[in-house]
Amino acid sequence: MAWLNRADLATRLLLAIVLVVLVGGATAWVVGAAVGPGLFHEHMLRTTGTTESATEHAEVAFSTAAALSLSLALVAALAASAVVSVVLAGRIRRSLAPLASAAHQVALGDRQVQVEAPGIGPEFDDLAAAFTSMAADLSRVEETRTRMLADLAHEMRTPVSVLGGYLEAIADGVEVADAATIGMLREQVERLARLSEDVALVTTAEEGRLPLDLRLVDLDEVVREAVAQQSGAYADRGVRLTVDSGAGAVVLADPDRLGQVVTNLLDNARRHTPPEGAVQVVVERQGEAVEVAVADTGEGIAAADLPRVFERFFRVDAARDRAHGGSGIGLAIALAIARAHGGTLTAASDGPGSGARFTLRLAAAPTSLDRTPDGRGGAASTA
Template sequence: MSNARPGPWGLGARLLAASVAVILVAAGTAWVVASAIGPVIFHDHMLMAEPAEADVVTHAEQAFTTASTLALSLALLAGLLTSVVVSVLVTRRIARSLDRVRHAAAKVANGDYAARVPAVHMGSEFDDLAAAFNTMATDLGQIEQTRTRMLGDLAHEMRTPVATLDGYLEGMIDGVVQADEPTLGMLREQAGRLSRLAHDITLVTMAGEGRLSMRLEPLVVGDLLDDVRAQTQARYADKGVHLHLSGTDSDRRTTIVADRDRLGQVLTNLLDNALRHTPGHGRVELGVQRDVPVLRLWVKDNGDGITAEHLPHIFERFYRADAARDRAHGGSGIGLAIVRSIVEAHSGTVTATNPGPGALFTIDLPMNHPQPA
């Protein structure tokens, strides 16, 4: 960003020139009007007074012209000088205030997101400008921190499968490792992990940029819950966790307009997340409740729960409440970010609470046939 100083016709000079121009035009107008109208009116009044001698009228008119010219000249000169002084003071203060904004903007452009604009006390407009700039700098700083953390987490997520693939392929080339069925299956699993990671990142990025494609159609909620339960039942049975469906028949028959595949992915991600954090012989509840004007879906488990310090960040990309355990169970830290992106694309909201025992994820979807957000 260029640090060049403002030219001779910067904002201060332009404001001063505009003020002087207005004053000169006003002075000229006043002079012309006074010269054209004042003597005529005075002459008519003198004639109405019927003076005895004509010289009296002439002398009085000359006195009026001299006095009015002198008074008007002094008044206009005083007004001009006062306006110039006031304009110079105001323009200097405005220029100093804007110069602070310019310096702060230059620092932010160079990566210093701690730069702030102090309050200038030049009116609500300047205070709003300073507050908006400081808010923008704070948001940019948070975005930069998130981007840095995301790149680091992404590199970590890719490092393990890439190292595994490289090590086994090198062993095959050297003849140390046999390309048998278990080895090829493991290699394919690692490649699938990379593919899923790339797909998840693409999905979250598209949702964040508003490019997530949505295929809205009438959807019976009960059918969706049954499909999701069928997809996850085997994994729950392997771990010995009971998956319970909750909701009245009337609630299950509710029809909403949504993308079946996207909404199914939301519930599947939440159920997989609950399964990872629920011990064996635990219980997970998938429920529905019609509460006009929203339809509420929830997933509740009786596992470890989420501590208060993690709740505000649980839907951020790559964020993990327990990084070591999630990586051990194959979690990438993107699943809940995908959940929030898809729900918001349906004009809905998703929240996480910790009522104890376990965690509760609640989804509220509008029932008035929303358009994709």
């Protein structure tokens, strides 16, 4: 009966209906066979000494036997149907009771639930597995939300405290609202504004609501523009930045959003690479895809931290990163934008002190743009 345990609900209901029909048919046959001949014989004996013909008695015997057998068959079928329905309903109710209990637990806030497969069909087994998975996802979302709110409050605490402290000092006459003080206060306000914009952007992208102006984009050009924008900051920090482009590949993307991804990767590499270090950007074709790799010789990432580097507000070195002005959300934004384009963004590192490599991978468009007449593209450049 192992096949019955694997049967779906429709098959089980069909078998129940067939059982009811068979019981009714068998009852009709048994009653007809047991009652019909006796009634027929009795009516035939009554033909002696009466004016009724044998045919009339035979017809009465037949109709009586048929009516009685069909009536009994109907009663038996109804009883069988009721028994089968009660058994099946009870089986379904007992099987769904754990699911209902788990749903009640989730509604009360307890998301650490496990629902065993009821074993009454693959539909219910899939439902139990989906519910368990949903509860686990809700638990992870709740943990992420709680952690994100705590991190967001922590991020906002510093600029808000600075603003409040200086405003109070100015009001008490301890500080003077000169150009330097106003400039510092403006920086804190801009930091709060950037933080709110970044949170809104990554939330919109993760929910699939990020508007994209898709067009054919020369990826080499996007990378070179991002490198040019970052060259000054790299020079100030004393980090050497090189770019090896010329893949001549075209992707279907939003150039502004794609530039934001590369800029965030470059900004992250710069903040985690010490002076005299180096960051290299490589654009190359990989079959039907295009990859942009940003590799640095900086601090590196521990293996335990690699799965978390794209989480909001996660920092390998929180104190150091906050000192350099990072919001802790740049990589999360880059990942969300990459996924919105149907691409991937991955991180790799051999460990602390070994640098890190972030790779953006996008599908290449059917056409390509050659940057030079010989089709090799632009040469490597240094910023």
